[in-house]
Structures are given as structure tokens and as C-alpha cells.
Amino acid sequence: MVSASVPQICDSFEHEALELFRDPQSGLTGAIAIHSTALGPAMGGLRLRSYPSIEEAAIDALRLARAMTYKNAAAGLALGGGKAVVIDDGRWDEHRLERWDAFAQRLNRLEGRYITAEDVGTGPADMDRLARGTRWVAGRSELGGGRGDPSSATAHTVFTAIRTAIAFRLAHLHPADVRVGVLGAGHVGGRLVDLLLDAGMSVDVADVNEAATERWAGHPRVARVGTEGFIARELDVLAPCAMGELVCVADVPHLRCAIVAGAANNPLVDELTAVALDERGILYVPDFLANCGGIIHVGGEALGTSDLETHRLIDAAEHRLQRVLRRAREEDRVPVAIAREEVETMLRGHRSRGAAPLSALAPA
Ligand SMILES: NC(=O)c1ccc[n+]([C@@H]2O[C@H](COP(=O)([O-])OP(=O)(O)OC[C@H]3O[C@@H](n4cnc5c(N)ncnc54)[C@H](O)[C@@H]3O)[C@@H](O)[C@H]2O)c1
Structure with a gap:
């Protein structure tokens, strides 16, 4: 609708x-x-x-x-959205x-x-x-002269975001006691499940396509469950890795997790939902900070960035999130408001230095 x-x-x-x-x-x-x-x-x-x-x-x-404007700017890329x-x-x-x-x-x-x-x-x-028809494309295959699928890089930054959020909110827990719910086991969600398992955590995983979760059948630390009611499961971390607009204000009282952090873009219906989560003591990690690995990977291809610089930007994402979460705690504010404010300050600085936005494009 x-x-x-x-x-x-x-x-x-x-x-x-x-x-x-x-x-x-x-x-x-x-x-x-x-x-x-x-x-x-x-x-x-x-x-x-x-x-x-x-x-x-x-x-x-x-x-x-x-x-994308927020994600690219926060990631330190010279790219708009x-x-x-x-x-x-x-x-x-x-x-x-x-x-x-x-x-x-x-x-x-x-x-x-x-x-x-x-x-x-x-x-x-x-x-x-x-x-074949345009130069304004990145994310080509390695055979095609590109860097290949960005999903591993995205799964990596989502994983480090979850690890950072756990250190902030659930520091008392040993990884073996952490349960993460991954909704959507596609390119990113599937890799994320593997990273979480490698770190010793347990995972509840669900996908509308049941075949997507088959490879963990029988794994002692994986529960393959249905998608119905998934967001209300008892979890430490809810990781939305399918489509956006998963959680709205009305859902918040039903959530039974401490952290929401995943790959999906715009997983909350609006910013009021972030405030409602905060009021319930649930930490929402801004999507554009968590899932930036992929755009750093393909953005680097478009900008001709070296592999070394790409790795530096991917590592910097974890430090940026730590800083935003620290500020949020000190200033008693919602992390997403701080992350947005930082980007908006950056954008205003660029506009005032004369990098004027382009005029509206003519319709086709
Ligand atoms: N691929 C990347 O590098 C990247 C980067 C940044 C953000 N994201 C975002 O992360 C999310 C996942 O991306 P992806 O590349 O893994 O996509 P994908 O299409 O490979 O995987 C999505 C998975 O979610 C499942 N799914 C769809 N609707 C569902 C629902 N209602 N409930 C449960 N499962 C459902 C699909 O069956 C599929 O297995 C998307 O929102 C995407 O925009 C991806």
C-alpha cells in the first residue's frame, strides 16, 4: 500500500x-x-x-x-545517493x-x-x-573486469556491526550464549549465518524459500524456523536480511530481542520506530552503518580505489559505529539520529563549499 x-x-x-x-x-x-x-x-x-x-x-x-546518500557519505566514499x-x-x-x-x-x-x-x-x-552498453556500472564479475559479488563484504560489515552492538549492550554474554535471528538467508544473510556460527553463536534462520536454509539442516547451533512471527522470537539480536520495512511502531511491543542489526535497507518503517525501539531498551544499529561493506566494495570499483584503501574503509566502518554508539550513550540519543546528523553536517559542508547539486534531470 x-x-x-x-x-x-x-x-x-x-x-x-x-x-x-x-x-x-x-x-x-x-x-x-x-x-x-x-x-x-x-x-x-x-x-x-x-x-x-x-x-x-x-x-x-x-x-x-x-x-544510499547516507550510506555512501558515512562510508567515506566520494559518491552521492x-x-x-x-x-x-x-x-x-x-x-x-x-x-x-x-x-x-x-x-x-x-x-x-x-x-x-x-x-x-x-x-x-x-x-x-x-x-557492454555503458561505462556507468560497477559490480561486474571478476572475469568481466570487476570485483565480483559484493555480498561477502556486506555480510562482513553486518557481522562486525552485530559484534560491536553486542559489546555495547550484551557485553556480559559469551558468544556461545548469544542467539541471533537471521530473517532472509540469501546472498548476505546466508554468509552472515556462517560468520555467526564461526564466531560460536547460535542462529535462528528463516526464509520464504525453505531451500535457502537447507544447508544448515542438522547443525547443532542452527534452528531452521518459519518466517511467520519471526520478529517476535526470543533472541539477543534480530538481523533483518530480506526486504525493508519489516518493523513498525505497532510491532515494537512484541519484539523480544535486545538489538536489531541486519543487512536490509530501511528495515524500520520510519524513524518513529527507532525511537519506540529505544524506549523499550532495544538498540537499533542504523542500517546504513551496518550494511555498507557492499557499496565500499563496488564503489571502489567505480572510483578506481585500491584494494588497500577499500579494506581500510571497510575496517573504518566498525570504528565509526563504535563512535556513534558511544555518542548515543553519552548524549542519551538514538544512534540513527546521531549518524544522520553527522552525514547531514558533511553534506552541508560540501554544498556551502560550492559543490552545487545538479539541477533536476529532464524526464525521459
Ligand atoms: N547484496 C548486498 O551486498 C547488499 C548490500 C547492502 C544491502 N543489502 C540488502 O540486504 C538485503 C538482502 O540482500 P541479498 O543480496 O542477500 O538479497 P537476496 O535476494 O540474495 O536474499 C534475500 C533473501 O530473503 C528471502 N526473502 C524475501 N522475502 C522474505 C520474507 N518476507 N521473509 C523471509 N525471507 C524473505 C529471499 O527468499 C532470499 O533468500 C536486501 O534488503 C538488500 O537490499 C544487500
């Missing part, structure tokens, strides 16, 4: 541009949202998903593009290549103001195909 209109979102979050497109030949339909180019070209993944309408696809792109979504109409198997070729032309028309990469529903092979 659409809770706010496209113009309302564009206005309240001050997006620079939104382009809706439909290619009549291939049937490619979707949206590209550019939230900010204050720090550099907007970058964010390309999501292929079924949406009830182009309006809902546009709203998803707008929300995710804004999240953008996102593309294309609608899964059930005919991608027939038209995949021609649709990517049409999308590459869309990207070319933006002349580098938006750089794409993989997201839910797309992968390095899709990026390789796009790269």
Missing part, C-alpha cells in the same frame, strides 16, 4: 531527480531516483522486483536512493538481454550522474551485460 505520494517524498527528502521509464520494444519499465550528488555521482544498486504499480516502484527507488528499480513482470527470462541493453542506454542519458550496481534480483552477470 502506498503511504505517501511520489511528490510528497521528493519534496520532503529533497531528491534531485526522478526518472520513470518504459521501453516499448523490450517492455523494460522502472525508475531511477537521484537523491544527492553533493559528494559525487549518485550510486546505488539496481533492484529487479515485482511491484504492484510504477508508483510503488518509484517510491521504493526514492526511499532507497536517500538511504541514487537507486534504480525495474519491474519484474514475469517476462524477464524472455527479454533479459534486450532489457539490459535498453537500461544501459538510460544510464548513458544520465551522463554519469548515476552509477548502478547489483541489488536484490540482479547480479554480476547482469552488470557484465550492462557494461
Whole structure:
């Protein structure tokens, strides 16, 4: 259900541009949202998903593009925030290549103001195909000249974020006594389960696709459970690793965890939910601090950053979160408010130094 209109979102979050497109030949339909180019070209993944309408696809792109501005800035990347979504109409198997070729032309028309990469529903092979028609793409396979799938890097920063949050909130617990609930065992969630198990923790895991959790069948520290009621399970950490907008204010009284930290972008419906979690004593780790490993990995490919610098930025993510959590405790504030404030200060500094945002892009 659409809770706010496209113009309302564009206005309240001050997006620079939104382009809706439909290619009549291939049937490619979707949206590209550019939230900010204050720090550099907007970058964010390309999501292929079924949406009830182009309006809902546009709203998803707008929300995710804004999240990318915060994620890229907080990660120390010279990149702004953008996102593309294309609608899964059930005919991608027939038209995949021609649709990517049409999308590459869309990207070319933006002349580098938006750089794409993989997201839910797309992968390095899709990026390789796009790269035949445009240079504004990263996340290509290693064979295709890129750095490959960013999911391991994302799982790594999500894991270190969980470890940091545990040190802050549950320092008395030995890893063997920690139970983490991972909802969504896909590219990131699956790797996260393995990292948690390697660290000696126990895991409850659920996925709408039961086959995704089969590989842990019989593991003594893994409980494979259903998705129904998952967020209300008794856990130390709830790690949302499927889609966003999982927890709303009305859910908060039902949660039985101490920490929410995962890979999903925008896992809370709104910031009021973060406040409600805080009032219940549940620590919410800002998504854009936890899941930044992937964009550091593919952003580095786009910017030509060395492997050494990429590793430095990935390590810095853990220190940044420690600092934000310390400030939150000292100032008795919600961590996400502090993390957002830090990024907004950074963006204002760039605007006032004259890196003016680009004017709105002309619609297609
Ligand atoms: N891949 C990355 O590097 C990366 C980076 C940053 C953020 N993220 C975010 O992390 C999340 C997971 O990304 P991914 O690459 O692992 O995606 P994925 O598509 O590989 O995995 C998602 C998994 O969630 C499952 N799922 C879907 N809806 C569900 C539901 N309602 N309940 C339970 N399971 C459900 C799917 O079956 C799938 O196994 C997404 O929100 C994505 O935007 C991913």
C-alpha cells in the first residue's frame, strides 16, 4: 500500500531527480531516483522486483536512493545517493538481454550522474551485460573486469556491526550464549549465518524459500524456523536480511530481542520506530552503518580505489559505529539520529563549499 505520494517524498527528502521509464520494444519499465550528488555521482544498486504499480516502484527507488546518500557519505566514499528499480513482470527470462541493453542506454542519458550496481534480483552477470552498453556500472564479475559479488563484504560489515552492538549492550554474554535471528538467508544473510556460527553463536534462520536454509539442516547451533512471527522470537539480536520495512511502531511491543542489526535497507518503517525501539531498551544499529561493506566494495570499483584503501574503509566502518554508539550513550540519543546528523553536517559542508547539486534531470 502506498503511504505517501511520489511528490510528497521528493519534496520532503529533497531528491534531485526522478526518472520513470518504459521501453516499448523490450517492455523494460522502472525508475531511477537521484537523491544527492553533493559528494559525487549518485550510486546505488539496481533492484529487479515485482511491484504492484510504477508508483510503488518509484517510491521504493526514492526511499532507497536517500538511504544510499547516507550510506555512501558515512562510508567515506566520494559518491552521492541514487537507486534504480525495474519491474519484474514475469517476462524477464524472455527479454533479459534486450532489457539490459535498453537500461544501459538510460544510464548513458544520465551522463554519469548515476552509477548502478547489483541489488536484490540482479547480479554480476547482469552488470557484465550492462557494461557492454555503458561505462556507468560497477559490480561486474571478476572475469568481466570487476570485483565480483559484493555480498561477502556486506555480510562482513553486518557481522562486525552485530559484534560491536553486542559489546555495547550484551557485553556480559559469551558468544556461545548469544542467539541471533537471521530473517532472509540469501546472498548476505546466508554468509552472515556462517560468520555467526564461526564466531560460536547460535542462529535462528528463516526464509520464504525453505531451500535457502537447507544447508544448515542438522547443525547443532542452527534452528531452521518459519518466517511467520519471526520478529517476535526470543533472541539477543534480530538481523533483518530480506526486504525493508519489516518493523513498525505497532510491532515494537512484541519484539523480544535486545538489538536489531541486519543487512536490509530501511528495515524500520520510519524513524518513529527507532525511537519506540529505544524506549523499550532495544538498540537499533542504523542500517546504513551496518550494511555498507557492499557499496565500499563496488564503489571502489567505480572510483578506481585500491584494494588497500577499500579494506581500510571497510575496517573504518566498525570504528565509526563504535563512535556513534558511544555518542548515543553519552548524549542519551538514538544512534540513527546521531549518524544522520553527522552525514547531514558533511553534506552541508560540501554544498556551502560550492559543490552545487545538479539541477533536476529532464524526464525521459
Ligand atoms: N547484496 C548486498 O551486498 C547488499 C548490500 C547492502 C544491502 N543489502 C540488502 O540486504 C538485503 C538482502 O540482500 P541479498 O543480496 O542477500 O538479497 P537476496 O535476494 O540474495 O536474499 C534475500 C533473501 O530473503 C528471502 N526473502 C524475501 N522475502 C522474505 C520474507 N518476507 N521473509 C523471509 N525471507 C524473505 C529471499 O527468499 C532470499 O533468500 C536486501 O534488503 C538488500 O537490499 C544487500
